Amino acid sequence: MTASHPLANACGRLHPTSDWLVSYDVRWRRPQSASWLGALHRGFIPWTGELSSATRPLDRTARTSTLRTARSARVEAILFISDGPVPSKKIAQLASLTDSREADQLIAWLNASYELSGSPWRIAQIAGGYRLYTLPAYHQWLAKLNTAMQSPQLTPSTLETLAIVAYRQPITRADIEQIRGVQCVDLLKQLMEDGYLRLAGEDTSLGRPFLYETTRKFLEDFGLADLEQLPFSRELRLSKSMKSTGDTGKAA
Incomplete structure (x- = not known):
């Protein structure tokens, strides 16, 4: 694609x-x-x-x-x-x-x-x-x-974090860190200060952690009409959906 x-x-x-x-x-x-x-x-x-x-x-x-x-x-x-x-x-x-x-x-x-x-x-x-x-x-x-x-001047690690949120949103910090393998508290804080991320409510999991999502500024600065214009967005979102279904099945 x-x-x-x-x-x-x-x-x-x-x-x-x-x-x-x-x-x-x-x-x-x-x-x-x-x-x-x-x-x-x-x-x-x-x-x-x-x-x-x-x-x-x-x-x-x-x-x-x-x-x-x-x-x-x-x-x-x-x-x-x-x-x-x-x-x-x-x-x-x-x-x-x-x-x-x-x-x-x-x-x-x-x-x-x-x-x-x-x-x-x-x-x-x-x-x-x-x-x-x-x-x-x-x-x-x-x-x-x-x-x-x-x-x-966003660093590669900051851009990687932003890309993960863009494709997996809304997503918790724990899930982002699981994908990256390292902590990202400071990176998320920077991206929120830059106006690229915002809080999107709380997850229903234990402890009700915050969810993160991208903003309108992200679309503007990255030249996107909407999130569907992200390359491979449908494939990655489908992959996420299938993973969620699998996790639910295991829990049952």
């Missing part, structure tokens, strides 16, 4: 060859290279360059005009000034559109016009909303502006 989303590599200094890095708190991307198979140990996920169905550009052979309409221009303006992903429903409300479906259609048209006109922009579907980004090919020039905030 191939990954179909971008990921912000939180430890770019350790891995200067990753495919895509989503900059933090700015709207531009920089190119790098890597492989998802080492995610639990190296902390990053490749992006094949494919956009979701809502944002995929139209056929190059189609006669698509790049002339803005008032409605598409309003959508573009909203995304240009937004400081985070904007849901299609919210875009429809702000731009006085018919509904969220029209917003999706206009965004698909805008992406098609960007491609046809050679624009440096693309609209990506991130964390349940849309956001305007520049293409990674322009990173070397945009980097000269020196406007990017420093990305959190």
